[in-house]
Every structure is written in structure tokens, then in C-alpha cells.
Amino acid sequence: MDRRRLLGPLNTIIPNIGISSNPNDIKPDTTIDNDEVSANQIQNFFLKTGIIENANGSAYLEVGNSIIEVSVFGPRPIRGSFVDRASFSVECKFLPYITQPGEQIYNTTNQFNNGNSNTNANGRTGLTTIEQRISAYVETALLPSIILEKYPKSTFDIFITIISTEEGVNNNDEDDDNSAPNEQLLRLTNWIVNCSSVALVDASVELKDIVTSGIVKTTSDGKVIFDPRSQGNEEEEQEEGSVIGVASFMNLRNDELVGIWIERQGAINVGDTEMNNILDGCNEMSKKIRANINTYLANSLE
Amino acid sequence: MILDQSDSGKVVIPGQYITPTYKLQTESNVIEKYISGKGTTITPIQIADQSKVVSVITASILGKVYVNEIQSTKPEEETDGKDKDDEEEEQQKVKTYLVVVIPKSSSYINFQKNHQQELKHLVDSNSISINLPTENDIVLVKVTKITLKQIYCEILTVENGDNVLKDGGIGVNGDLSHVSVTPSGGSASLSNYQTIASSQSTLTGAQFQDIGENFRGIIRSQDIRSTERDKVKVIESYKPGDIVRAMILSLGDGSNYYLTTARNDLGVIFAKSENGSGNLMYPLDWQNMIDVTNGIIEKRKCANPFT
Numbered sequence: 001m002d003r004r005r006l007l008g009p010l011n012t013i014i015p016n017i018g019i020s021s022n023p024n025d026i027k028p029d030t031t032i033d034n035d036e037v038s039a040n041q042i043q044n045f046f047l048k049t050g051i052i053e054n055a056n057g058s059a060y061l062e063v064g065n066s067i068i069e070v071s072v073f074g075p076r077p078i079r080g081s082f083v084d085r086a087s088f089s090v091e092c093k094f095l096p097y098i099t100q101p102g103e104q105i106y107n108t109t110n111q112f113n114n115g116n117s118n119t120n121a122n123g124r125t126g127l128t129t130i131e132q133r134i135s136a137y138v139e140t141a142l143l144p145s146i147i148l149e150k151y152p153k154s155t156f157d158i159f160i161t162i163i164s165t166e167e168g169v170n171n172n173d174e175d176d177d178n179s180a181p182n183e184q185l186l187r188l189t190n191w192i193v194n195c196s197s198v199a200l201v202d203a204s205v206e207l208k209d210i211v212t213s214g215i216v217k218t219t220s221d222g223k224v225i226f227d228p229r230s231q232g233n234e235e236e237e238q239e240e241g242s243v244i245g246v247a248s249f250m251n252l253r254n255d256e257l258v259g260i261w262i263e264r265q266g267a268i269n270v271g272d273t274e275m276n277n278i279l280d281g282c283n284e285m286s287k288k289i290r291a292n293i294n295t296y297l298a299n300s301l302e
Numbered sequence: 303m304i305l306d307q308s309d310s311g312k313v314v315i316p317g318q319y320i321t322p323t324y325k326l327q328t329e330s331n332v333i334e335k336y337i338s339g340k341g342t343t344i345t346p347i348q349i350a351d352q353s354k355v356v357s358v359i360t361a362s363i364l365g366k367v368y369v370n371e372i373q374s375t376k377p378e379e380e381t382d383g384k385d386k387d388d389e390e391e392e393q394q395k396v397k398t399y400l401v402v403v404i405p406k407s408s409s410y411i412n413f414q415k416n417h418q419q420e421l422k423h424l425v426d427s428n429s430i431s432i433n434l435p436t437e438n439d440i441v442l443v444k445v446t447k448i449t450l451k452q453i454y455c456e457i458l459t460v461e462n463g464d465n466v467l468k469d470g471g472i473g474v475n476g477d478l479s480h481v482s483v484t485p486s487g488g489s490a491s492l493s494n495y496q497t498i499a500s501s502q503s504t505l506t507g508a509q510f511q512d513i514g515e516n517f518r519g520i521i522r523s524q525d526i527r528s529t530e531r532d533k534v535k536v537i538e539s540y541k542p543g544d545i546v547r548a549m550i551l552s553l554g555d556g557s558n559y560y561l562t563t564a565r566n567d568l569g570v571i572f573a574k575s576e577n578g579s580g581n582l583m584y585p586l587d588w589q590n591m592i593d594v595t596n597g598i599i600e601k602r603k604c605a606n607p608f609t
Contacts, residue, residue, distance in 0.1 A: 075434060077517045082556040147343060147362060151434055152553055153517075201316055204405050206362040208343060209317030252317040252360070254348045294315050297364050301313045 042288050043227050045191070047296055049202040055159075057203025061195040064228075066188055067163040068195045072203040075154035086151035090139040092131045092160040092192065100130045101165060101188060102181030134160070134189050141193050141213065141248040141259030147206040156205060160192055182263040183217065183244050187228065189261065190215040190246045194289055201297060209250035210293060211258055214285030217244045218274055224281045241265070243274050247282035251290045255283060311368065314361035319347070320401055321369070323357045333396045337372075341365055341403030365405040372398045435460045435517070435550050435559060442571075443519055443561065445544045451523050453540050456516040457559065461547075518558050521548060525562040526603055538589070538601040545572035547605045569605035 045063040052058035055071035062068075075086060094100050106129040127135065138160065146156065166184055193213040200207060217225045220241035241264075248259035262278065264270055270278075314320060323344060325334040336359055338344050343362045346355045361367065435441050440461035447454040524531045526539045540546060547568050548561040563569050566588070573583050575593035583591035585604040592599050 078556070080556045082553070153556060154434065201364050204363050206341070206343065207316040208345065208362065209360070210315065250317065252319070253345055294318075297315050298313050301364060301366070 041227050042285055045292075047195070047198060047293070049198055049297075049300060055203070057199050057201070057205070059195050059199035059202055061191055061198075063191050065164055065166050066191060068188075068192055069161045069163055070192070070196045070199040071159045071161075072156065072196075072199045072205065073159070074156035074203070074205070075151045076157070077153060078155045082153065084152050085148040086146070087155045088139065088143055088146060088148065088158075089155070090135045090142070090158045090160065090196070091127070092134040092138065092162070093127070094131065094162040094165075098162055098165055100128065101184035103128070103130060105181060106130050106133070130185065134185075134192060137189055137246075137259060137261055138193055138196055141211055142196060142200065144256070144258045145197070145207050145209055145211045145250055146200070147208060150206050156203075158196055158199070160196060162188070162192075182265070183228070186244055186246045186261060186263060187215055189213075193246075193248050193259070194293070198293055198297070209253040209256075210290065211248050211250055212286040212290040212293065213246060213248040213259070214282035214287075214289065215244070215246045216278055216281030216285065217242060218277050218281075222273075222277070224277055226281070226285055243270055243278065245278035245282060247279055247286070249283055249286045251283075251287050311366050313365070314367045314403055315364055316360075316362055317345075318361045319345075320359045320361060320367055320403075323359060331395070335396055335398045336369075337398060337400050339400045339402035341405070342367075342401050359401050361403045363403055363405055365403040367401065367403050369399050369401050372400055437550050437552060439550045440568075441519075441548055441550060441561070443546050443548055445540050445542050445546060446518075447542060448536050448540060450536060453521040453523075453526075453536060454558075455519050455521065455546065455548075455561070457519050458516075458545075519548070519550075519561045520554065520558045521546075521561045521563060525551065525560075525564055528564040539603040540570065541573070541577060541600075541602075543574060543578040544570050544602070547571050563603060563605075566606045569603040571605050571607075573600070573602055575600055 043063055045061060048060045050058060051060050051069075052071045055073055057072040059070050060068070061070075078087065138158070142158070165188060190213045193211060197211045201210060215226075217228075219225070243262060243264045245260065245262040247257060247261075250256040250258060257279070260279075262270060262275075320342065321336050323336050323338075325336070326332075327334060338359045341361065341363045342359050344357050345360045347358045348355050435457060442458045442461065443455035444458055445453055445455045521540070523534055523536050526534050526536070546563065547570075548563050549565065549568060551560040551562045554560040569588070570585075570591070573591055574580050575583050575591075575596070575598045580598065581593050581595045583593045583598075583600065583602075585591050585602075586599065588604050588606060589601055590599055591602045591604060
């Protein structure tokens with residue numbers, strides 16, 4: 001008998017731990033034949049609400065390899081002087097091990113942060129420049145949709161967690177073309193806005209309308225692209241003059257534009273036609289996403 | 303997409319059009335007026351190819367829509383007398399309907415179905431959201447602290463409505479719940495909890511310590527009862543831990559709602575004897591409660607449940 005160790009009862013059953021199914025075997029097939037994806041199709045996405053118990057509302061979204069989780073807290077009381085409407089804050093964080101899209105460009109050490117990549121010049125400690133940019137865009141886009149007057153003396157806080165991003169974002173050569181990281185950043189922001197709106201609905205926050213968002217890329221020859229996969233292998237060679245833009249709308253409220261973010265490779269000016277193409281394309285995509293969200297929400301109640 | 307009155311109970315999504323604020327039934331010469339109730343808002347919608355803007359009642363939350371006719375027309379005659387005259391000339395009848403959207407899981411649905419007469423109250427409280435208290439709402443509060451001059455309490459739930467906070471005050475709303483993920487020792491914090499509510503739309507530099515645990519209220523000693531206000535003793539009215547039915551007087555200051563219990567049906571509904579260490583007590587009269595197990599009689603300002 002082994003006297004050196006504390007042994008369990010004699011009739012112990014040892015569970016089969018350590019034996020699990022190979023994750024590679026159960027990985028869903030995400031490889032899509034590029035020929036089948038046309039340029040005006042929208043990437044498939046998976047959406048689920050109410051997964052976080054402690055939050056007032058939450059949403060989870062998977063698109064491609066990106067995974068976004070949003071939790072909404074509020075209305076919570078705020079101390080201090082009387083305010084007749086709710087305040088609203090957004091905070092976006094990447095999980096620590098995630099490569100942030102474009103971090104070589106934006107999160108580098110500079111004179112403002114003295115080598116500490118975890119601070120930025122925006123006064124929000126703990127957020128990187130990229131996180132700050134995403135947070136600011138989401139806040140701008142969602143703020144007009146919330147009926148703040150109905151929540152005096154309270155606050156809403158939205159926490160966005162990026163659990164996974166697209167592979168191949170990590171583009172280590174800074175000299176290389178940098179429109180790809182920009183594109184990834186904007187695509188991520190687009191889906192974050194959509195996911196956050198659904199989380200707000202799940203939290204039963206009173207909204208004027210659900211904000212949805214779209215993203216398009218226009219090439220120099222005037223082509224409008226919705227789905228990044230349709231570019232296929234051409235993605236390697238980013239043409240000079242391609243413009244990528246995210247725009248957010250309240251589609252049932254006269255298509256009100258609530259946010260716009262445009263990035264361009266090369267020349268600085270974005271022409272009128274390009275601008276119109278982007279806004280129209282984003283609006284079209286936003287409407288399609290809105291239709292999907294509507295269906296999901298309606299079904300979730302029945 | 304615009305629903306008809308017969309579509310009560312249909313699922314609506316935030317932003318979805320429910321009905322225009324006015325409708326004219328040409329055959330019967332009846333004007334139908336719709337009032338935006340809880341869970342709805344009025345949106346100016348531009349009609350395509352026209353410059354005309356129509357006020358449409360839209361849903362503001364996900365839920366089921368209910369449209370109910372408001373029977374009594376008396377208050378209307380008083381409020382908009384001029385309009386009334388015009389209408390009488392044209393021999394038209396105005397029917398008023400209330401549109402409310404009820405969220406999925408709510409004790410509210412049953413209440414609303416069973417209490418048609420309470421609908422007018424809902425119209426009055428139109429401006430508030432689903433679960434935040436406002437003036438004249440009856441709330442249940444828990445007494446947290448008493449002083450000689452006033453009683454401090456936390457608001458648990460709004461009567462005829464839902465809990466103020468999702469957890470209903472059961473205790474998952476401490477400091478840590480204001481941080482989406484607990485700041486764990488040593489490892490990277492997943493949320494930057496120091497900067498809560500410090501954004502474009504709020505006071506700069508607000509930190510999560512500035513956010514309270516619950517909506518708080520104050521009952522001043524002169525608001526405890528309606529008679530002999532100067533003789534009232536706080537200690538003989540409420541004690542910490544009591545559950546009190548109270549009415550909101552005003553939204554108060556930044557930290558507290560002001561509450562009153564100066565009515566027969568307001569006051570203590572649940573209390574335990576011996577500062578909470580004893581048993582649940584039952585009211586003897588409006589200012590005494592008895593612990594039937596050990597016979598202790600304590601002073602409280604009790605709510606009369608039968609008014």
C-alpha cells in the first residue's frame with residue numbers, strides 16, 4: 001500500500017480526462033470556393049443574443065474568423081449631480097493574445113506614449129489607439145439611436161470583446177502595402193456596430209431604431225465589392241486608388257446616416273462618385289443585414 | 303408593415319412602424335387617435351418621393367404590441383376644448399387608442415390584461431422607460447440606513463412594472479458587477495474598468511466608483527405620514543432591512559429619488575423583529591407589528607393593504 005500519498009476511497013472511479021475529440025476534426029468547413037462568391041454578396045454571419053447572464057443584454061457574432069462578443073450594462077444609477085438623460089460609454093478590447101488589425105501602424109511607440117503601447121494620446125488609459133478608434137466610432141454610431149431622455153440619472157456601458165480576428169492580419173513588413181490592415185480594421189468595426197446594436201435590443205434599451213452598418217470597397221475601375229472573399233487571390237496585389245468605407249444607418253428612420261469611416265490607399269481625395277458609390281453600397285448592405293437581424297429578433301421572441 | 307388595430311400581440315422590433323398617430327376612417331367618419339405608450343416612440347417618417355412627413359408610432363423595444371381603446375373621454379374634453387369645438391362642428395367622433403409594447407418576459411402583460419381600468423395610468427406615465435421609476439410611481443424599497451431626519455433606501459421594483467435592475471437587488475450588483483470581467487490579479491484585465499462612463503456624452507473623468515449599486519431614495523421624516531408630522535420619530539417608523547411600499551415624489555438630486563409614505567396604503571409591508579434577527583412580523587394596526595413566535599410588538603408605520 002502506498003503510504004506516502006493520500007489515497008482516495010478504494011472504490012474510486014477515475015474519470016476519463018484528457019481524452020477529447022480532436023478539435024481539428026470538428027472544425028467547421030470555412031473554406032469557400034472563391035468562384036462561388038460573387039462581389040455583391042454579403043458574408044454569412046452567426047448571431048446569438050443573451051449569452052451573458054450578468055449583463056442586461058448581450059450578443060455574440062461570428063463572421064469569417066472574427067468573433068465578437070458585446071455586453072450591455074444599464075441603466076445603472078450614476079452618482080453626483082443631477083443629469084436628466086442617460087450617459088453612454090463604449091469600450092472595445094481585444095483579448096490580450098489577439099493581433100490587432102493594423103497594430104504595426106497605429107499602436108507603435110511614439111513620443112506620446114513613451115514606449116508604452118498600452119496608452120495613447122486620447123486620454124483613455126488602457127485602450128490602444130486601435131481600440132480607442134473602434135470605441136469612438138461605435139459610440140458615435142449608436143448614440144443617436146438610444147432614447148437617452150427616458151433614462152435620467154443613469155448610465156449605459158457597452159463592453160466589446162474581440163475574441164478572434166481574421167487570420168493573416170499580422171503583416172509584419174511595415175514597408176509593405178498597408179491597406180490590408182485598414183480593410184481588416186474597418187470590416188471588424190462594421191460587424192462590431194451590428195453586434196452592439198443587437199446587444200442593445202437584447203438589453204431592452206429603448207431605441208429609436210436599430211443601427212446597422214455596411215462596408216464596401218471600390219476599386220480604381222469603379223467596381224463595388226461587398227465580400228472580401230470574392231477578391232480571392234487578387235488580395236495580395238492591392239491596387240492603388242481603392243477606397244474602403246464603413247457607414248452606419250438607421251434604415252427604418254429615413255435611412256439616417258449615423259456614422260461614416262473611410263480609408264483610402266494612395267491619393268488623398270475621395271471623389272463625389274466614389275463617395276456616392278460607397279454610401280449607396282453601405283446602405284444596401286446595411287439593409288440586408290438589418291433584414292437578417294429583424295428575422296432573428298422576431299424569431300427569438302416566438 | 304404598419305399594423306392594424308386587430309394585430310395586437312404581434313411581435314415588433316425596435317424601429318418598426320406600428321401605426322400613424324392619426325387615422326381617418328372615411329366610411330364611419332371617425333378619427334382614430336393613437337397615443338404612444340410604453341415601449342414606443344413617435345418617429346417623423348418621410349414619405350418617399352414627397353416632402354411630406356408623417357408622425358408614426360414605432361416600437362422602441364423588442365416585444366409584443368397591444369392596442370387598446372381608451373374608453374373614458376372626459377379628460378380629453380377638459381384638456382383640448384378648442385379642438386373639441388371644431389370636431390363637434392364637423393360631427394366627427396374621436397376614438398383614442400393606447401399603443402404599448404410589452405417585452406417578452408414581463409409580469410406586466412398579465413397585469414395589463416387584467417386591469418383595463420389602469421390603462422389611463424399608463425398613458426400618464428408615458429415619458430418613462432420600461433423599468434425606471436418616475437414621479438407618482440409606487441415602488442418597493444429596502445431601507446438601508448436611518449438618521450433622525452430621513453430614511454435612506456434602495457429601490458427594488460416599480461409596482462405594475464418590472465424590477466428596476468435585472469437582478470432585483472439580490473446582490474450580484476456590487477462593485478465588481480460594474481466591471482464586466484473581474485480585474486484578476488496579475489493577468490491582463492479584459493476591460494478597462496476605470497473609464498466607465500467617461501466618454502463624449504457624460505461628465506469627464508467619471509469612474510466606476512461614481513456609479514451606484516442601485517437606484518437610491520430618501521424618505522424625509524415629514525413625508526413618513528400625513529398627520530402629526532412634527533411628532534413623527536424615524537426610529538418608530540422604519541428600521542434598516544424593512545421592505546417599504548412608497549411613492550416617488552420627485553426624481554430628486556443626482557443621487558437620490560425623494561419618496562413619501564404619507565398615505566394609508568403606503569408604509570412597511572415586510573419587516574423582521576429585533577433589527578432583522580427575529581421573525582417576520584404581522585401588522586396589528588397602522589403603527590404596530592407583532593412577531594407571533596415570541597410576542598414582540600414593534601413600532602412601524604404599516605401599509606394598509608385594504609385601501
